[in-house]
Amino acid sequence: MEASFYAAKGRYPGILGWIFATDHKRIGLLYLMSTLSFFFIGVLLGLTLRLELMRSGMHLYSAQTYNAIFTLHGVIMIFFFIIPGIPASLGNFIMPLQLGAPDVAFPKINILSWWLFMTGALLAITSLFTGGGAPDTGWTFYIPYSVRTGTNISLAVFGVFLIGLSSTLTGMNFLTTIHRLRAPGMTWKRLPLFTWAIYATGWVQLLATPVLAITLLLIIIERFMGVGFFDPAKGGDPILFQHMFWIYSHPAVYIMIIPAMGVISDIIPVFARKTIFGYAAIAVSSLAIAFFGYLVWGHHMFTSGMSDTARIIFSLLTFLVAVPSGVKVFNWVASMYRGSIKVDAPFLYALGFIFLFSIGGLTGLAQGALSTDLHIHGTYFIVGHFHYVIFGGAVFGMFAGLHYWYPKMFGRMYEEHLAKLAFVVLFIGFNVLYFPMFISGYLGMPRRYYDYLPEFNGPNLVSTIGSWILAMGLFILFYNLFHSLIAGKKASSNPWGGATLEWQTTSPPPHENFDKTPEVTKGPYTYH
Amino acid sequence: MQRIYLILFALAIASNGASGHESAAVKADIEIVEKLGQNIPSDAMFTDENGKKINLKNFIDKPTIVAPIYLECTHECPLLLSGLADVIGKLDLVKPGKDFQVIALSFDNQDTPKIAAEKKVNYIKLINKPFPPDAWKFLTGDEANIKKFTDSIGFKFQRDAEHEFSHPITLVVLAPSGKIIRYIEGTTFLPFELTMAITEAAQGRIGSPVRKALLYCFSYDPQKKSYVFNILQVTGIVMILFVGSFLAYLLISTKKKKGSF
Numbered sequence: 001m002e003a004s005f006y007a008a009k010g011r012y013p014g015i016l017g018w019i020f021a022t023d024h025k026r027i028g029l030l031y032l033m034s035t036l037s038f039f040f041i042g043v044l045l046g047l048t049l050r051l052e053l054m055r056s057g058m059h060l061y062s063a064q065t066y067n068a069i070f071t072l073h074g075v076i077m078i079f080f081f082i083i084p085g086i087p088a089s090l091g092n093f094i095m096p097l098q099l100g101a102p103d104v105a106f107p108k109i110n111i112l113s114w115w116l117f118m119t120g121a122l123l124a125i126t127s128l129f130t131g132g133g134a135p136d137t138g139w140t141f142y143i144p145y146s147v148r149t150g151t152n153i154s155l156a157v158f159g160v161f162l163i164g165l166s167s168t169l170t171g172m173n174f175l176t177t178i179h180r181l182r183a184p185g186m187t188w189k190r191l192p193l194f195t196w197a198i199y200a201t202g203w204v205q206l207l208a209t210p211v212l213a214i215t216l217l218l219i220i221i222e223r224f225m226g227v228g229f230f231d232p233a234k235g236g237d238p239i240l241f242q243h244m245f246w247i248y249s250h251p252a253v254y255i256m257i258i259p260a261m262g263v264i265s266d267i268i269p270v271f272a273r274k275t276i277f278g279y280a281a282i283a284v285s286s287l288a289i290a291f292f293g294y295l296v297w298g299h300h301m302f303t304s305g306m307s308d309t310a311r312i313i314f315s316l317l318t319f320l321v322a323v324p325s326g327v328k329v330f331n332w333v334a335s336m337y338r339g340s341i342k343v344d345a346p347f348l349y350a351l352g353f354i355f356l357f358s359i360g361g362l363t364g365l366a367q368g369a370l371s372t373d374l375h376i377h378g379t380y381f382i383v384g385h386f387h388y389v390i391f392g393g394a395v396f397g398m399f400a401g402l403h404y405w406y407p408k409m410f411g412r413m414y415e416e417h418l419a420k421l422a423f424v425v426l427f428i429g430f431n432v433l434y435f436p437m438f439i440s441g442y443l444g445m446p447r448r449y450y451d452y453l454p455e456f457n458g459p460n461l462v463s464t465i466g467s468w469i470l471a472m473g474l475f476i477l478f479y480n481l482f483h484s485l486i487a488g489k490k491a492s493s494n495p496w497g498g499a500t501l502e503w504q505t506t507s508p509p510p511h512e513n514f515d516k517t518p519e520v521t522k523g524p525y526t527y528h
Numbered sequence: 529m530q531r532i533y534l535i536l537f538a539l540a541i542a543s544n545g546a547s548g549h550e551s552a553a554v555k556a557d558i559e560i561v562e563k564l565g566q567n568i569p570s571d572a573m574f575t576d577e578n579g580k581k582i583n584l585k586n587f588i589d590k591p592t593i594v595a596p597i598y599l600e601c602t603h604e605c606p607l608l609l610s611g612l613a614d615v616i617g618k619l620d621l622v623k624p625g626k627d628f629q630v631i632a633l634s635f636d637n638q639d640t641p642k643i644a645a646e647k648k649v650n651y652i653k654l655i656n657k658p659f660p661p662d663a664w665k666f667l668t669g670d671e672a673n674i675k676k677f678t679d680s681i682g683f684k685f686q687r688d689a690e691h692e693f694s695h696p697i698t699l700v701v702l703a704p705s706g707k708i709i710r711y712i713e714g715t716t717f718l719p720f721e722l723t724m725a726i727t728e729a730a731q732g733r734i735g736s737p738v739r740k741a742l743l744y745c746f747s748y749d750p751q752k753k754s755y756v757f758n759i760l761q762v763t764g765i766v767m768i769l770f771v772g773s774f775l776a777y778l779l780i781s782t783k784k785k786k787g788s789f
Contacts, residue, residue: 172774175774175778176778179778179779180778203771206771206774207767207771210763210767211767214763225621226620226621226719226720226723227720228718228719228720234718234719234720235718235720235721
C-alpha cells in the first residue's frame with residue numbers, strides 16, 4: 001500500500017510543497033485553512049457588532065467604524081469564506097475521490113485559482129489600511145454611495161473581482177473533471193449526490209460570476225474615468241447596478257447552499273443505513289435550483305422601483321425555486337424513514353441543517369411574497385432570514401461535511417462526545433442569536449443602523465447573549481477538530497461504512513488517490 | 529414603472545423647453561439647423577468684456593464651447609449659463625484654459641461689454657472651483673457680425689421686443705480650426721457628455737490615455753443625441769456563447785481513454 005499524500009514527495013519540500021501543490025487534496029486543505037481563517041476573523045467582527053448592538057445608546061465605537069465593520073463582516077463571510085467554502089475546500093478534496101479520479105482535470109489551474117483567491121483576499125485586506133480607509137458601503141457596494149464615498153472601494157472591489165475569477169476557474173475545472181475523469185462504470189446515475197451538487201454549482205459559477213466581474217469593473221471605470229454607468233449625477237442608472245449585482249449575487253446564494261445540500265444528501269443515507277429516497281429527484285432538483293436561482297434576482301429589489309409586472313414575475317419565480325428545495329427536504333426525511341439510524345456527529349449536524357434551513361427557507365417565502373416583503377424589507381427580519389439560510393444552512397452543511405470527511409482528510413477521528421456537545425451548544429446559541437431578529441424585524445427595526453430605539457432592547461439583548469453561546473459552541477467544535485489532529489485515534493479507511501468511492505481508499509488517501517483505478521459496479525448508496 | 533414615466537415626462541418638458549419663450553407671435557422660424565462639420569466665418573469680429581476687439585476664428589485655438597445667449601435675458605439664458613457653469617465645475621479629465629475654453633456670445637446687438645463684464649463675474653463664481661478668467665469670454669458685437677456667426681451655425685432666432693428674443697437653447701462645440709463638432713441642447717449637461725464633445729473637438733491631439741480610451745469605447749448616436757455604450761449587450765451575448773460552447777466542448781469532443789491514468 002502506498003504512503004498517504006501527506007508523505008508523498010513532490011517537486012518542492014516543506015511549505016513550498018503546499019503553496020505550489022497541484023494535488024487536489026493539498027489544494028483542498030489550503031482552501032480549507034484559508035477560508036476558515038477568514039471565518040474566524042468574520043466571527044470576531046460579528047461578535048463586536050453584536051456587542052455594539054447589545055443595548056440602545058451604548059457605543060463601543062463610532063458610527064463610521066460600525067459601517068466599516070459590518071461591511072467587512074459581510075464581505076469576508078460571503079466572498080472569502082462561504083462562496084469558496086464548500087466547493088473549493090471539500091469539493092476539491094472529495095469530488096475527485098468520489099469520481100475515482102487521480103486528480104482534477106486541470107491541476108495547475110486549480111492552484112492558480114487558489115493564488116488568485118489569496119491575492120484577491122490580500123488586496124481587499126490591504127484596502128482597509130490604505131487610501132481613504134476601510135470600505136463602508138455594505139457588502140453589496142450599492143451605487144451611488146460606492147462611487148462617491150471617499151473610502152478605499154476600488155481596491156476592495158478589485159480584490160473581489162479576482163476572487164470571482166478564481167471561482168469561475170474552479171467551476172470550469174470541476175465541470176471538466178466530472179465530465180471527463182469518471183472511473184469506469186461511474187455513470188451519471190451512479191454519481192454521488194455531493195458530486196452532483198458540485199456539478200450544478202459549477203454551472204452557476206461559470207454563468208453568474210462573469211456578471212459580477214463586469215459589474216465591478218464598471219464601478220472601477222466609473223470611479224477612475226468619471227463615465228456615468230450607475231451614478232445618476234453622471235447620467236447613469238443606479239437600478240442598473242442593483243440588477244447586475246443581484247444577477248450574480250442571488251445565484252451566489254446557490255453557490256453556497258447547493259454544495260451544502262449535496263453534503264447532507266451524502267450523509268443521511270450512510271447514517272440511516274438505507275439507500276437515498278428519490279436519487280434522481282435530488283440530482284435534478286440541484287440543477288433546477290441552479291436554473292431557477294438564476295432568474296429570481298429581482299426579489300431583492302421589490303422596493304427599488306420596478307414595474308408591477310416584473311415584480312409579480314420575480315415573485316412567482318421565487319416561489320418556484322422553493323419547489324426543488326422542498327423536494328430535497330422531503331426526500332431527506334423520507335430517506336430516514338424506517339432506516340436504522342445511528343446518531344453520530346455528522347448526522348446531528350445534518351439534522352441541524354434541515355431544521356435551520358427549513359426555517360430560513362420558509363421565512364424566505366414571506367419575503368418572496370410582494371405584500372409581506374414591503375413590510376419587512378430592510379428590517380432585521382431579512383438579517384435573521386439570511387443568517388438562517390447561510391449560517392444555519394451552508395455553514396452547518398459545511399460543519400456536517402467537515403465531521404463526516406474529517407477521518408478521510410486527516411486519517412484521525414475526533415472526540416465524538418465533544419463534537420456532539422459542540423453541536424448542542426452551537427444549535428442553542430444559533431437560535432438564541434438569530435431568532436429574535438425575526439421578531440424585532442417584524443416590529444420594524446431597520447437593519448444596518450448603528451443604534452436603535454429603546455423598545456427593541458429586549459430582542460437585541462437576547463441576540464447578544466446568543467452570540468456568546470454560539471461563540472462557545474464554535475470554540476468547542478474547532479478545539480475538538482484541531483486537538484484531534486494530534487491526539488485523535490487513527491481512523492480506519494471506512495469508519496462510517498459509506499459506499500461511495502472515497503471510502504474505498506485509505507485514510508488519508510495516497511498521492512494519486514487509488515492504488516489501482518476502481519471499477520464501479522453499483523450505485524453510491526447501495527449498502528448490501 | 530411609474531418612475532420611468534416620470535422621467536419620460538420630465539424629458540418631454542425639457543425638450544419642449546429647448547426652444548425659447550412661448551409667445552404667440554413666434555413659432556415661425558425658431559430652430560437649430562445643425563451644420564456639423566462646417567466652419568464658422570473667418571471675418572466675424574466681436575468685442576470681449578474688457579472692450580478688446582477680437583476675430584472669433586483666430587481666437588478659437590483650442591476646443592471651444594460657445595453658448596449663444598443675450599445678456600438681458602431673464603428666462604432660459606441664465607439657466608443655460610448656470611447649467612454650463614455647474615458642469616464646468618464637475619469636469620475632471622479636461623482642464624479649462626488648457627484643453628478647452630468657453631465663449632458666451634450675445635446675439636443682441638444692444639448688449640455692451642460693460643454688461644458682459646458684470647455677468648461674467650457672476651457666472652465665474654458659480655463654477656465653484658478655481659477657474660482661469662481668460663478661459664471664459666463674454667462677447668458682444670454688431671448686427672452684421674452676429675448674423676454671420678449665427679447663420680454659420682444654423683441658429684435661427686427673432687427679436688420680439690426691445691430686450692426680448694425667441695431663440696433655441698443650445699451649446700455649440702467647436703474644434704480649434706473653427707469646425708462645428710457637436711450641438712448639445714438643453715440647459716443641464718452631463719460632465720461626461722461635455723468631456724466627450726471636447727475630446728472629439730480636440731481632433732486627435734489628446735494627451736491623456738484615459739480620454740483616448742473613452743473615445744475608443746463610445747460613439748455618438750445622432751438619432752438619440754447621446755453617447756452610447758453597447759458593451760453590456762455584447763458581453764451578455766459573448767458570455768452565453770462562451771458557456772454554451774464550453775458545454776458543447778464537454779459533450780461532443782472525445783473522452784479521454786478511461787483507465788489511462
